[in-house]
Amino acid sequence: MSEKRNKRIAEHLKKMPPIYRATYKKAVAGKSLRAAVNSFCAECTMWQREEVRLCASLACQFYPYRPYKPNESGKTISCSNQPPDGPDFAPELIKSED
Ligand code: SF4
Numbered sequence: 001m002s003e004k005r006n007k008r009i010a011e012h013l014k015k016m017p018p019i020y021r022a023t024y025k026k027a028v029a030g031k032s033l034r035a036a037v038n039s040f041c042a043e044c045t046m047w048q049r050e051e052v053r054l055c056a057s058l059a060c061q062f063y064p065y066r067p068y069k070p071n072e073s074g075k076t077i078s079c080s081n082q083p084p085d086g087p088d089f090a091p092e093l094i095k096s097e098d
Helices: 003-014 018-028 033-042 048-055
Strands: none
Touching: 003 018, 003 048, 033 048
């Protein structure tokens, strides 16, 4: 990674809640598309899991892949082993699916 990119990433990391940093690091390292989507959705909603679940941006390219989307019965589904009634959006607890 270039020095310039590393610097930008370090600056960006400082602006996000610590609990989301591991997933972001995994995403920017190119290690997981799942981490990239989770991290992007978390940031898009200012790190509010409920807002990701309720996302109304139907045209967003990540909409079908966002974490915590409700299933057909309206229940929130986890993209992995994160329980729907678990702690606030914690992407580092989400198992990579790539
Ligand atoms: S799916 Fe929704 S929460 Fe995720 S990036 Fe798109 S607009 Fe944001």
